[in-house]
Amino acid sequence: MTYPYPASSIQVTAREQDMNVPPSIDHVTAPSDSEVLHWLTNDTRDERFLDNIFAELCLRLQRAGIPAKRATLHVMILHPQWLGSRIMWADGMREAELRRVDYDIRERSEFVGSPANEINDGAAEVRENLERDPALGRKHAVYDEMRAKGLTDYVAWPLYHTLGKRHLVTFATDKRGGFDDAHIDCLLKLLPVLALVSEIRLKNRLARTLLETYVGSHAGELVLAGATRRGSGTTVHAAIMICDLRDFTAISDNWPRDDVIDLLNDYFDAMSEPIARHGGEILKFIGDGLLAIFPLSNPSACANLLHAVTKARRAMVALNQRNGETGRAPLNYGIGVHVGDVMYGNIGSRTRLDFTVIGPAVNMAARLETLTKQLGRTVLLSRAFADFVKSDFDLERVGEYPVRGFNDPIELFAYHG
Missing domain, CATH: 3.30.70.1230 (Nucleotide cyclase, GGDEF domain)
Incomplete structure (x- = not known):
């Protein structure tokens, strides 16, 4: 099995490649993030709501030494009124903020030129150094908002679900100099598991939404x-x-x-x-x-x-x-x-x-x-x-x-x- 994330983020043995099975926990963990990955893989099965899982994930990342100060998870859903949802967590929050996204979002200025727009158009990563002169970086209100809050670095990746479905996850920090390579590697290791965990919750929510919509x-x-x-x-x-x-x-x-x-x-x-x-x-x-x-x-x-x-x-x-x-x-x-x-x-x-x-x-x-x-x-x-x-x-x-x-x-x- 292959994953659409940078190869350096996951180590897969030759035997696993031959057997076409997902990489085991032992092969993807590092001392700083092994507990987070183990928790995400094994200890979230009883949590029904994705926003709760995402908030807990961010808190555990902080305890593991990943200097995340802000994170978002954007997911597309099939709902008669909304295109999707945005889950947003920031430092100090025990619970994530859940916001619905309207179908007309793609025509709004908040989307046009945004990281979500770039990922939606096919980008595999959006990275922005928020410490440098704004005139030299990307132009969008979301970057100005993050600079105003003292954030120094921002990264966004697509979150791949089955059958080509793409969602979006982002992380930002206020650490001077931004995320270092080890932080990025640790976050990348989590993405395939986060994709699986989030897809299960979305499919469960989708089944419930479709039934509520069509039968009550x-x-x-x-x-x-x-x-x-x-x-x-x-x-x-x-x-x-x-x-x-x-x-x-x-x-x-x-x-x-x-x-x-x-x-x-x-x-x-x-x-x-x-x-x-x-x-x-x-x-x-x-x-x-x-x-x-x-x-x-x-x-x-x-x-x-x-x-x-x-x-x-x-x-x-x-x-x-x-x-x-x-x-x-x-x-x-x-x-x-x-x-x-x-x-x-x-x-x-x-x-x-x-x-x-x-x-x-x-x-x-x-x-x-x-x-x-x-x-x-x-x-x-x-x-x-x-x-x-x-x-x-x-x-x-x-x-x-x-x-x-x-x-x-x-x-x-x-x-x-």
Whole structure:
């Protein structure tokens, strides 16, 4: 196995080369850094968070005689809102600072011409002597900031993960004359192990992020805990909310594609954020609709659902005002709410599963959402749900109506909050 770091930083025996195995700890350690490398390799397995590992690494480097005063770790992640994260540690900090990085960072002055920019463009190392005349060095605000803090030397390297993924790690010191060759060699020895340790944490975080993004936080936790067998599941007593956008077919037929996507994203933001804030879980988006549950294990679940509906309706009013200013027609929608037992678990084919809820209670919520169009109401609640909240909320009794798929008429209430 070869590593994309300077050959002098790792000693590999001929036998290891023949066997194509990673170099052993005995061959990469030196008296000053052996304990750090041993700790990084063997004693971090129980630490879940990469920022904690990085902060502890920097403290151990100091104790090993490496005069690090500032260090950063920049990692790319797959997240719907952020390009990545920057972990920053400075002398005196017991915990590292974690900062999210937006997708538009590459167009900003803080990135253009920065060490991260150079590494991203393929540089194998960026080294800057901060003691020399600034006019003779690289020009970027990050170097001026480090000089102002008394730092004398700075080095940045790519951190290589599998399949060509490149991240970034940097170290700086205030030692007069900067890092010496022995310090650089010691830091380089750590990079392959730091790459492995960081990749494991990033992959773990990626799995969690993808599950949270596509199936929801609670379902994601269940899947990570091993609930992946087809047909496995549990019965949950929950309030069910189904929301659907009106006239979406006409909108999608007549509006430009990008406008339709922006409209849907704005609509789902308006609906989804109040649901999450009030303890609900969105299980899926279905075209222009969504399905959410509020488990009744929380005694306030039904009240929380209506609070979420109130906030969502206000958000939709604000969205329609903004759309009106750009000449777009207002968006109309319907919400059906019921309560009952649902089967919550894995359903699907042998190779493709959906973690969702099914059952008559879900069907009822869907039928109520459909009835909002017929009855001209935005939010319809079943009597079963209304019994949980009618003493605390102003509900309008609409009457009893037949519901497709159910034998008896259902007493309905409207909510105008």
